Amino acid sequence: MLKLTKQLTAYKWMILSVFALIFIQVLSDLYLPTLMADIIDNGVVVGDTGVIWRVGGIMLAVSALGAIASVGASYYASKSAMGFGRDLRRKVFKHVDEFSMQDFDSVGTASLITRTTNDITQIQQVVIMMLRMVVSAPIMFVGGLIMAVSKDPKLSLIILVTMPILAVSIYFIMKKALPLFKLVQDKLDRLNLVMRENLTGIRVIRAFNREKQEKDRLQKANSDLTDVSIKVNRIMAFLMPVLMLIMNLTVVAVIWFGGIRIDNGGMQVGDLMAFIQYITQMMFALIMASMMFIMIPRASVSAQRINEVLELEPTFVDQGSTQADQEKGTLSFEDVTFHYPGAEEPALSHISFKANPGEVTAIIGGTGAGKSTLVNLIPRFYDITSGVIRINGVDVRNASQESVRSKIGLVPQKALLFTGSITENIKYGKEDATEDEVKHASMVAQAHEFISKMEQGYDTMLAQGGSNLSGGQKQRLSIARALVRKPDVYIFDDSFSALDYKTDKNLRAALKEETKDATVILVAQRISTVVDADRIIVLDKGTMAGIGTHKQLMEENEVYREIVKSQSSEEETA
Structure with a gap:
């Protein structure tokens, strides 16, 4: 007291x-x-x-x-x-x-x-x-x-x-x-x-x-x-x-x-x-x-x-001075292992890969494979147990958290919007974004069409959590919020799950041009979403069960083939 x-x-x-x-x-x-x-x-x-x-x-x-x-x-x-x-x-x-x-x-x-x-x-x-x-x-x-x-x-x-x-x-x-x-x-x-x-x-x-x-x-x-x-x-x-x-x-x-x-x-x-x-x-x-x-x-x-x-001291704090970017738009994991506090087994073990600008790196795996955990390590929401994560060639532990996150455009698995107008929610990614930048981001995210049909357009007020929008609309606004930032690394954590196949296809085509100078990390459940990725990482129980293109994995990786087979069976049954 x-x-x-x-x-x-x-x-x-x-x-x-x-x-x-x-x-x-x-x-x-x-x-x-x-x-x-x-x-x-x-x-x-x-x-x-x-x-x-x-x-x-x-x-x-x-x-x-x-x-x-x-x-x-x-x-x-x-x-x-x-x-x-x-x-x-x-x-x-x-x-x-x-x-x-x-x-x-x-x-x-x-x-x-x-x-x-x-x-x-x-x-x-x-x-x-x-x-x-x-x-x-x-x-x-x-x-x-x-x-x-x-x-x-x-x-x-x-x-x-x-x-x-x-x-x-x-x-x-x-x-x-x-x-x-x-x-x-x-x-x-x-x-x-x-x-x-x-x-x-x-x-x-x-x-x-x-x-x-x-x-x-x-x-x-x-x-x-x-x-x-x-x-x-x-x-x-x-x-x-x-x-x-x-x-x-x-x-x-x-x-x-x-x-x-x-x-x-x-x-x-x-x-x-x-x-x-x-x-x-x-x-x-x-x-x-x-x-x-x-x-x-x-x-x-x-x-x-x-x-x-x-x-209660924060688990980790910024260490030392921020280093200058060495490799613009790159993301690399070097033998990364991560334990949740108190857990007996690691959530991720010995993960290594490198993603370059203009490439789409997809992450796929079953429930509990560690996909969202991997995504949460990139903005340093958690600190890794061992190994190194580098953004633009810099160890994220040697850069300030603000600096690391300013280079990332994150679209979370659960679309979260705030009370306020649509414009304010999109500008959450970039506070000083112009009206043209907001509109361009929403067009790429396939959100402009439904926004323009609203009575007040971009000035439409959203309820708490965006409860007056559908799941797909919320996801598209979350994507627009990340796009307006124009970051070096885009992270889409199963961000297309509420979209129909047509919107999904149009969005991925628009994203390809928009993100050509940045690295894209794409976490998805659908094979159709990741099939065109430059690199697909297959996670299984926290380990890398395989890495390669769709064609390579179909030829060489049993875990990936099982995922494809299970989804094909589901589509045939439907």
């Missing part, structure tokens, strides 16, 4: 203003009982209305000053806390943005969302309370104690009995509750995970009539969170009644012994009433502190979770 609150130094002047205003407010609150005692003893008891009016006016002025200071303190405390939360979210997002896919896998997307939203909100709320109470509670307690002792030292001995009881009660309640707060956040992570899977996978869930099972899964996650929350709140529910009981018993004791002191002439009525108010203020200072004790444990858990993210 302390690590995070150090960032509040950016708002030091606001925080100092909060402390100054709270100091004024507390002094006002502490002065009011003394003024009230003066009214009672020197005004009401002796019947002097002049004293009542004069001291009453001072009380009103002091109360107004305290109210103004309280409003100002609340304003600056809120502004500081909200700014702190904004800065912390920005810092977390910026740090997470540097994570590799491996790091995302280790933390979990659902957990990162919870930490960036719920956990930071918890910390914000505690910061507001701390700014308001870290000054007011101690001053109120110490000031109330001093004023109470000044009114009657002997009566103040009651405090020595009640305060230790209060402190011990708070300690034992907090000791029980603290471990449960972390469990609450973990259960919230689980609920977010299940909810996210349900919302993103709603089509699959409905298609397979799994609504009941998913409802049961969500219900279990929800019930687990509810049960833990109830358990921790039951413990915390003891806190306020215990505090109020001790406070009321203390007041009763003060009235009892104070009455005796008045009968004996050792104390005045006004002083007793002021004493009761000071005792009450002290108790309320402890109650305010206990309210912080309720929130601080949960916030400390949230802070720990945020620190876990901020302290």
Whole structure:
């Protein structure tokens, strides 16, 4: 928690203003009982209305000053806390943005969302309370104690009995509750995970009539969170009644012994009433502190979770200075092996090939052969275990990640579009692309025809994920986004699967001219898509089962022949 609150130094002047205003407010609150005692003893008891009016006016002025200071303190405390939360979210997002896919896998997307939203909100709320109470509670307690002792030292001995009881009660309640707060956040992570899977996978869930099972899964996650929350709140529910009981018993004791002191002439009525108010203020200072004790444990858990993210170093970082390109438009794998973290077997083993400008290198293989894994290694989403990957003759580990990815135009297996216009989505590949470049890219991608038929054309707004487009339309826009970039290496990760054969044929013909100066990596399931490739790499269980042209592989490679045969059988059956 302390690590995070150090960032509040950016708002030091606001925080100092909060402390100054709270100091004024507390002094006002502490002065009011003394003024009230003066009214009672020197005004009401002796019947002097002049004293009542004069001291009453001072009380009103002091109360107004305290109210103004309280409003100002609340304003600056809120502004500081909200700014702190904004800065912390920005810092977390910026740090997470540097994570590799491996790091995302280790933390979990659902957990990162919870930490960036719920956990930071918890910390914000505690910061507001701390700014308001870290000054007011101690001053109120110490000031109330001093004023109470000044009114009657002997009566103040009651405090020595009640305060230790209060402190011990708070300690034992907090000791029980603290471990449960972390469990609450973990259960919230689980609920977010299940909810996210349900919302993103709603089509699959409905298609397979799994609504009941998913409802049961969500219900279990929800019930687990509810049960833990109830358990921790039951413990915390003891806190306020215990505090109020001790406070009321203390007041009763003060009235009892104070009455005796008045009968004996050792104390005045006004002083007793002021004493009761000071005792009450002290108790309320402890109650305010206990309210912080309720929130601080949960916030400390949230802070720990945020620190876990901020302290998690990216699996790999840019090393050294970026080298100049040596072989424009080339891509080579040199004995590359890759293990997923924690996996016993490598996902890819001893992969070697070189792709040159103007060539199409196709990658084909069965499910789980390692095609998408190979593609993810090229932009350095994951770091290889051994070997070398070179783009333009430069080891990707010796170039900045930004430099490597700026040379790549990636069309992912699952077309992902963003909320915004069609133009904005295509320009995602090149921010400063001209209108002609956008239109040219969409024409090559066979997207211009359906875009021009839309009422608003290229200004048509897309829903989240491009849900108002068909699968084929989304794929073509993803391809246009890569084309507008004019990179040195194009990667098409099974990017034509939603296209009909005619569109597929037209697109490949247009791409041939467009990508003549670049390397093309083409991952595909259809033999018809890769048959004309300059080089076909056949993957089988993470290893290269063969490499060559379609004709060569048909003659020499049994795995490739089996793939061709299986697809031919499927077409004949259809």
